[in-house]
Amino acid sequence: MKTSYLKVLATAMTIGAVFALSSSSANAARGDARLEYYGQSIDTMIADFMQEKHISGLSMAIVEAPYIPRVAGYGESDTAKKLLASQGTLWNIGPITQGFTAVAVMQLVEQGKMNLQAPIGTYVQNLPSSWSKLTVMELLQHATGIADYRRSPGYDSTQEYQPQQLIDMVKGEKLAFKPGTQIAQSATNFLLLGLAIEAASGMSYHDFIWNGQIKPLGLTHTMFIEDFPAHASIDPVEKTGMRHHLFVTDGRYINPVEPSAGYRVIDGTLTAIPSATSSSQFAFGSLWASAEDVSTWDIALAGNEVIKDVAHRDLVYKPTTLENGTVVPAMAGWQFTKHKGFMDIKGNAPGYSAYLSRFTDPNELVCVTLLANTENVDLTDLARRIAAAYDATLGSGNDPAQTSTYESVFDVKETVARLEKNIKAGNGQIFGHYDHQANAQQVGLPLRPTEVIVFGNPAAGTKLMQEQPGIASELPIRVSVWEDERGRTWVSYGNFDRLAERYGIHDVQTITKMKDAVAELVRKSSSAY
CATH class of the missing domain: 3.40.710 (Beta-lactamase)
Known part of the structure; x- marks a missing residue:
């Protein structure tokens, strides 16, 4: 050992x-x-x-x-x-590399070589004026609004770049939001932190x-x-x-x-x-x-x-x-759900x-x-x-063979709002929105926050109904957002593979596209990044 x-x-x-x-x-x-x-x-x-x-x-x-x-x-x-x-x-x-970078920053803080509230311009020279006053903490938080070089039209993931070349790709773009008011993950933030680590430590980032x-x-x-x-x-x-x-x-x-x-x-x-x-x-x-x-x-x-x-x-x-007092369930690439003590970091x-x-x-x-x-x-x-x-x-307590379930970092109301926004942004149609907790209150019964959104894409749904009309009883798609007894927020929807099996659907391509689209919708709506 x-x-x-x-x-x-x-x-x-x-x-x-x-x-x-x-x-x-x-x-x-x-x-x-x-x-x-x-x-x-x-x-x-x-x-x-x-x-x-x-x-x-x-x-x-x-x-x-x-x-x-x-x-x-x-x-x-x-x-x-x-x-x-x-x-x-x-x-x-x-992106798990971000965790190592965040540790390195804190090590330099403990050595007295870096200040979290110092402008990044203290450590990295010749930056755009809109960047140089951004603090080390804002970069760690992804609270800068700096564009992500990975999304630049000129970026090719198979090519090798020097840090300055990556900075040049996005330095002319305006900040997406006022620093410190919201977050958006950007690889450029951690590129700057890597350069700051080199300047403060006197070593290469590698070393x-x-x-x-x-x-x-x-x-x-x-x-x-x-x-x-x-x-x-x-x-x-x-x-x-x-x-x-x-x-x-x-x-x-x-x-x-x-x-x-x-x-x-x-x-x-x-x-x-x-x-x-x-x-x-x-x-x-x-x-x-x-x-x-x-x-x-x-x-x-x-x-x-x-x-x-x-x-x-x-x-x-x-x-x-954030500076405005808003608490965002994310930091340095990590995300935090309502599950006590839970955190994860992921990416591609x-x-x-x-x-x-x-x-x-x-x-x-x-x-x-x-x-x-x-x-x-x-x-x-x-x-x-x-x-x-x-x-x-x-786990969620749901049988994964029947239901796909994803834990949200937000509460039920915010998760639902994000779902509705993303459905509309993807040209989906919302056919219904049910607040089961409110309905339960009308009959004097207790129920934790539970809401359902009914939505779909008629083009995809129609293709399935043309093959098997009986599947109409399962459409449009229903996504439930609910809070469990531990205060955790979950997003659930039916298992598409089991649905196709139950109705004998052979249009695998349409089912796969629907499954992937809903999974991405749920992931995006339930995640801070």
Whole structure:
């Protein structure tokens, strides 16, 4: 076992002791080998999800602090070379890199080398005048209004850029809103933070992350793409097109530290994309890591390993309070739902999708890391079902075979308002809106906030009814937004695959488009980013 990792575990064991004392009934379930949620094992959940989302390879790591009781690889990390996803597979973790950057900023604050309220112009020179007065805190909060270079017409994710080139792409655009009044995730914010880290520390961003987090925590499977030649097995493949047998002559290939290939779904087919230069995403998304290393780093967040002052740690891992007093359930790439102590960070990089969730309440302490080599895949629901297999109270309580359910970071009213706004923005039609709590009050019965929106797209619905008129009883689409007994807000809608099966619908393309469109609508309406 890594010596530095023992320190991390020792710190986290204090939290584990609190957990054991505070919830004996929950503690009895820890280590339960019967890991299922609604009769589905974790392996089955993942296999079905990978098939549906065209994912060739995925790695998972589970934390039940202070332990990492399960690490597993599924499928192939590289279909051309027939490499298996494994404990040692490296994935571009994309926006999870923001978590490392936020830690680095707080480390510099603790060293007296950076001030959260200082203008970014204090550390980074020659910025546009509208940028230079933005504070370090506003950049961490994504509360600047600066345009995201990834959305610039001239940006090509397969090309390599220097930071100044990325700044030049968007420096002429007006701020989207008055700084400090709202948030919108922008990779440009963290690009500037990366440059500030270099100026304040006197090191490259690479070296500061390496010396401040990767090396002290013994993260041997965490690195940047420029570290591959020295630390990862990337030698040419054998003449057969594979390298399965290299371990007999080279010990580095015994459970190797191995980068995965990246893929994109094009016209329903998994397609390898050109080698992405992840270094261009810099302090926002350039790190590569194994699922186990992400989970090791995650345990370090629970203690004082990387941020020493609890108050500083709380600044990064609690919702944002804007200058106008508005509280936004997000900070430095993390989002926070109504579930006490829950936070997650997720996103995509060219060819990859990544997700990390943390249930930090002392009664739970379960965390899920999922890394996959297909881009634009939302791993949120899969991770939540996996967590619920460890503790059923972490889930929605809805059978996923019947209902798709997503937890919102907002309350019921705001979630509904965002749904209606996004439905209209997508040219959908709203046919009805029912407030069941208000209806219950009319008959003198109690009911937690529960609302239903009925909406649809006549073109898509008509195609299904032309094939099977009986499905008309299920249309238009109904989405319910409700609050449970713990104050959590959930968004639910019927399982489209089960609906197609029930009515014998063979128009898979229309069903898939409807399913993807509703899933994206719900995700967008339920998320701060």
